Amino acid sequence: MKKIAIGGGQGFWGDSPDAAIHMIREGCIQYMGCDYLAELTLSIMAKQQLKDPAKGFAPDFVTRILKEAGKEAWQKKIKICTNAGGMNIQGCVDAIHTFAKSQDMKGYKIGYVTGDSIREKIPKLLKDGWTFPNFDYDGDFHEILDKIYNCNAYIGHEGIEEALSMGADVVVTGRAADSALFLAPLAYEFGWADDDWDNLARGIMAGHLLECGGQGAGGNYMYDWRGVPQMDELGFPIAELTDDTFEVTKAPNCGGIICEQSVKEQFLYEVHDPANYLTPDVNVDISNSTITQLGPDRVRVGNVKGKPRPDTLKLCVGYHKGWKTVSMLSFAWPDAYEKAKYCADVIMKKMMRRGMKADDIHISYIGLNSLHLGVADMSEEALKNLNECVMRIAVFSEDKNECAKIIPEISPLQLNGPPGASFFGGRAHVQEVMALWPTTVPRDALDIRAHILEV
Amino acid sequence: MPEIYLNDIAHGRSGDKGDTSNVCVYARKPEYYKIIEREVTPEKLHAFFGDMVKGEITRYEVPSLGGFNFVMKHALGGGATMSLRLDSLGKSMGSAVMRMKIHVEDGEI
16 A cells, blocks of 8 residues: 655754754655745745845755755655745746756756745735635735735645755745645645545644654653654654555654654644644534544654635734844842832833833733743742842834834943842844734635646 | 642643644643543633733644634734744744643542
């Protein structure tokens, strides 16, 4: 029976390339998917591209993965699907082409899928009556029109599958849904139809378990993090599918863990309603799914069901929202928290006197409550004998000048405030705040195309 | 009735989509599922979080996996892109849920 093994090579832009390279070296997969795009990544890439048109994609895919193991993958016929193209698919394709040429990889086929970026189509869609309603907040889309960095639809697996059917050795996309990078090779290999909902759902969930890399193999693992072998050589997960089985494992000779609990933690990660997990390819139902340990580092996933895909695609619009400044000062025992809090009060009094107009101010204390906020333990016992505490003040304003006002006021507190204040990390700087406008777009507004460039 | 941390009987993970945080919570042993079902209701979770979670909390049950998925709206101070919080992605929301105190009957665990 035909079996396809596909590995998760990257969980985000900036992830370690080690596990991806290891999988290729071990040769235990036929396909690999490398996900680079979180919700805001495209906006960051769009901003980079504005400053330098050659940027706007994840160069790490070429410099950290292909350069190390790209030729070996090609020789072993391991095909790679990635959304590293980001906002500049052509730039990514060119970088791969230059790399492949330098390695004498004649005949290497670079596939790429265009059409997810629809910024230029917005005026026509608005004219046609599409209102781009915000899922999360009220508001009129017209208010952000002149502040937009990017408009990218989450596209499904079809374009990637088409590039594979054209013989691609690597497929580059922009905002393909993370899990579509994994579904595409499975649908291609098994010949799943575009309305074979149950199989498409299995492929999506395979992708879902792989798209976060190490998080599917013992990284960020709450159940028993101490029990994860060799976290310094953490392997990433591999899905093995046949026409009727779906198993998760990992490469031999590396760290990490694949067990019922590790797979479960990733299974519902960033899923909302388990009976209606919406993706561009299928509406997935995992509300009755099962996860069963078959042996060491091998788990079987069962009862994944699919329903017809939604009529619209999710559209992520990134836009300029304002500015923020984050400032910190550290304090030591005795009375570390009391001093830090007093210092924050002093700074805020000064800022009020200077007339700082902040739209939002967030004060927390690292080492105490900056993560768990209102549910952190602030009892007398927790505060007593605290070794150290870092005051953190974050200020947001739509006006950049307002955010800048606090910057020169922090370091003087070393000499002018409670005893033992230590300033670290250099002066704060004003950072741009980008926001997302989560909305939808009709499928037929997109023009998705697959292309091949042969080296 | 003894009081314990949810952490003693459960594990899970938090994720984010915009300003929405989801935390999946699984029973460490199958028999703990019914304790979580009884003790960790959306109402109790909202009371626990107070101001930290400004929107609606929905609980989805997945008994075949021995777990639950909690979806909390307006829970991340504006979300990854806008939040002023140190943990703008809510990576620690999972452990925050786990420090909720729950009641168990004598002999239940």
